[in-house]
Amino acid sequence: MSEHTLTPEQVAARRAEFEDYLRKANGVLIGTHVQPDGDAIGSSLAVSLWLSKLGIESQVLCHHPAPPYLEFLPAIERLRQAPSLEADTGILVDLESMSRLGSLGPLFEAMPRLVLVDHHLPHERPGDLRIVATNAPATASVLMDLMEAAEPGLDADIATCLATGLVTDTGSFRFPNTTPHALHQTARLVELGADLSKISQEVYLNKDDAAVRLLGLVLARIRTAAEGRLAWATIPHETFETAQAEEFHTEGIVNEILSMRSARAAFLLREARPGKIRASLRSKGAVDVAQIAQRFGGGGHKLAAGASFEGSLEAAEAALSEAFLECLES
Ligand SMILES: [Mn+2]
Secondary structure, X not given: OOOOEOOHXXXXXXXXXXXXXXXXXXXXXXXXXXXXXXXXXXXHHHHHXXXXXXXXXXXXXXXXXXXXXXXXXXXXXXXXXXXXXXXXXXXXXXXXXXXXXXXXHHHXXXXXXXXXXXXXXOOOOOOOEEEEEOOOOXXXXXXXXXXXXXXXXXXXXXXXXXXXXXXXXXXXXXXXXXXXXXXXXXXXXXXXXXXXXXXXXXHXXXXXXXXXXXXXXXXXXXXXXXXXXXXXXXEOHHHHHHHOOOHHHHOOHHHHHHOXXXXXXXXXXXXEEOOEEEEEEEEOOOOOHHHHHHHOOOEEOOOEEXXXXXXXXXXXXXXXXXXXXXXXXX
């Protein structure tokens, strides 16, 4: 068994070691990955709030600011792009590789004391103290196992931060990583004061208007082939202008296309800049989209992959739909 597949009990058994290490800190900087999500920010803020209860000063650092849908989190004002605190100890959360720190990489690489708490299979093994549980659904779950039994323990603000990590990384408890332990933890967080309904509203009913306008334009233009088993859409550059949208506003659209009952696979092509085309490929299982993406110099997983094209949108659409249809018919 790998040292990384810690069970919740094994994580909890390292609580004293974790706390002792942090109690020896002279200031703590907490770092997480670029383009932070609910688990990255929720986990970072939770550990910062917990350190405050221990009387330890900390700051939360991220290359990017928090996305608007996470601005409701307690203590979000602790998130900064550069430190203003003298600190000898770093805590990295939700981070599988140092390169994902962006501009903060050199700062954390130079820290004399470093802790890693994560649920990704690590590409690198930074830190003196590593607590990595790859079976855990979220870094927030690992942190809860470390912090819950401590004295002082959790409060309503910490619970809100941890619950946000669990809600977002489990897709609101719909993904296969939703373990009984994660549900027990979430029940405990609700008892402590986390409001799941408020978290869901903030996270899911908080899209930029441009993203919803763009979604509407794209859904109106879905094309299908092979009796609907393949569904796709393209977003020409002009459509971005019409919707006053940016490329990041396309996030999630390909999953809406795949949600059609008839669809076995789906793709979305977007021309955010003229002549520069990016593709998102999705499958419900019958088609291996990583293989298709590799043919075009891209990559990914069996169910979700991506690739880039240069040239016309029509040429990319023809090449990709042909590749998909070959797989669907074989
Ligand atoms: Mn995570």
